[in-house]
Amino acid sequence: MNIEQIFQSLQKGKISPSRAKKLLSLYSIEKIxxxxxxxxxxxxxxxxxxxxxxxxxxxxxxxxxxxxxxxxxxxxxxxxxxxxxxxxxxxxxxxxxxxxxxxxxxxxxxxxxxxxxxxx
Structure with missing residues (x-):
């Protein structure tokens, strides 16, 4: 799920705010x-x-x-x-x-x- 899909799912009530937070946290990981x-x-x-x-x-x-x-x-x-x-x-x-x-x-x-x- 990309960031836009996460927001849409949250807005439609398909996922909870805590689930959205977890999914979004995956986008803040950077490899060195x-x-x-x-x-x-x-x-x-x-x-x-x-x-x-x-x-x-x-x-x-x-x-x-x-x-x-x-x-x-x-x-x-x-x-x-x-x-x-x-x-x-x-x-x-x-x-x-x-x-x-x-x-x-x-x-x-x-x-x-x-x-x-x-x-x-």
Whole structure:
């Protein structure tokens, strides 16, 4: 079903709003080569940014994923960053003029482009 068909089915009552939401979410998934799939609409649907699980990713792949995600969204949460990659991701983010929020004693970074508004 394409997007127009989803809207028509919703309008005619053939599908529920929750079913339409699920079907539309499929259109927000983007592949980054053979290394990852990102959900560019996650913030709008779930209220939280896309999360990149970094633990099993190569540094170069991780940088590609971060860059691609931030080309589509304002922020990305990178979790479980390997200790050896943490400083390199910080450096990469600063080099690309991304802003960073980090906690104390954490392996996660919130990387973003514009100042984040208080969201709940």
């Amino acid at each position: 080569g053979n290394i990852a799939q990102i959900d560019t609409g996650r913030r709008n649907r779930k209220g939280i940014p896309e999360v990149i699980f970094a633990e099993r990713k190569h540094l170069l792949d991780l940088k590609k994923i971060i860059k691609k995600t931030l080309s589509k969204n304002n922020e990305v949460l990178v979790s479980r960053i390997k200790q050896k990659d943490y400083a390199k991701i910080l450096e990469f983010s600063k080099k690309n003029k991304y802003k960073i929020k980090k906690g104390k004693n954490t392996t996660a970074l919130l990387i973003y482009k514009k100042i984040l508004k208080n969201r709940r």
